[in-house]
Amino acid sequence: MIDIIIHGCGGKMGKVVESLVNGDENLRVVAGIDPREIDAPYPVFHKIDDCDIKADVIIDFSTASAVPALLDYCGKTKIPAVLCTTGFSDELTAKVKETSNSVALLKSANMSVGVNLIMNLVKKAADALFESGFDIEILEKHHNQKIDAPSGTAIAIADSINEALGGKLNYIYDRSQVREKRTHDQLGISAVRGGTIVGEHDVIFAGQDEIITLSHTAMSKEIFAVGAVKAAKFLAGKPAGLYTMKEVLE
Numbered sequence: 001m002i003d004i005i006i007h008g009c010g011g012k013m014g015k016v017v018e019s020l021v022n023g024d025e026n027l028r029v030v031a032g033i034d035p036r037e038i039d040a041p042y043p044v045f046h047k048i049d050d051c052d053i054k055a056d057v058i059i060d061f062s063t064a065s066a067v068p069a070l071l072d073y074c075g076k077t078k079i080p081a082v083l084c085t086t087g088f089s090d091e092l093t094a095k096v097k098e099t100s101n102s103v104a105l106l107k108s109a110n111m112s113v114g115v116n117l118i119m120n121l122v123k124k125a126a127d128a129l130f131e132s133g134f135d136i137e138i139l140e141k142h143h144n145q146k147i148d149a150p151s152g153t154a155i156a157i158a159d160s161i162n163e164a165l166g167g168k169l170n171y172i173y174d175r176s177q178v179r180e181k182r183t184h185d186q187l188g189i190s191a192v193r194g195g196t197i198v199g200e201h202d203v204i205f206a207g208q209d210e211i212i213t214l215s216h217t218a219m220s221k222e223i224f225a226v227g228a229v230k231a232a233k234f235l236a237g238k239p240a241g242l243y244t245m246k247e248v249l250e
Contacts, residue, residue, distance in 0.1 A: 006031075018040075034046070047069070057235050059081075061225075086152035100241055105241075115201070118201070118214055133207055141194070142199055157203060
């Protein structure tokens with residue numbers, strides 16, 4: 001039995017995680033963390049520091065501002081954590097790396113199995129197409145309540161492409177301020193916010209007289225929770241280190 005603490009248990013994703021865990025006979029929720037008053041069949045603490053319940057892994061679907069305290073808690077208790085929150089600053093990313101020296105952490109901009117497959121496919125496509133003159137652009141779309149833009153997933157996809165090309169590309173987020181032709185070393189990243197769009201990512205490879213597009217569309221938030229629970233099973237009992245969904249899916 002793997003005991004799980006849900007960090008952000010009162011949010012939409014936290015509730016989906018709870019439902020999935022309850023449907024798995026090998027998992028159970030032993031505690032939740034949320035600043036709101038939550039009616040739950042397990043103890044809920046307003047602050048992570050107040051939690052005195054032992055667990056095998058923490059699943060985090062909170063906010064970036066709540067993650068520093070979570071990392072301190074993980075470092076102190078040695079409880080591994082799956083970090084599903086996005087919008088990390090460079091400083092917070094550095095703190096994640098530092099904390100992973102003493103406890104197992106898994107961080108992914110997107111927990112979807114399909115998105116992580118896309119990240120592998122774009123590497124191969126970029127390697128095959130960029131030197132043949134194809135320009136690369138990313139278009140992402142999300143609901144009107146999303147705070148960060150571009151999405152963490154769009155940046156992760158861009159980083160996968162740039163890694164495959166040896167860091168040759170410069171990210172362009174806004175073309176409105178400069179009136180000049182596009183250069184081949186640019187990777188444009190555009191964001192759309194509206195309605196209840198769960199998440200769409202299009203990676204466009206535009207060449208001479210031909211276009212190749214790799215697309216992923218999330219139809220519900222449950223796909224992210226499914227990946228998070230899968231990652232939690234993987235991370236429980238792992239030695240200290242910083243893991244990604246790539247290791248989970250291998």
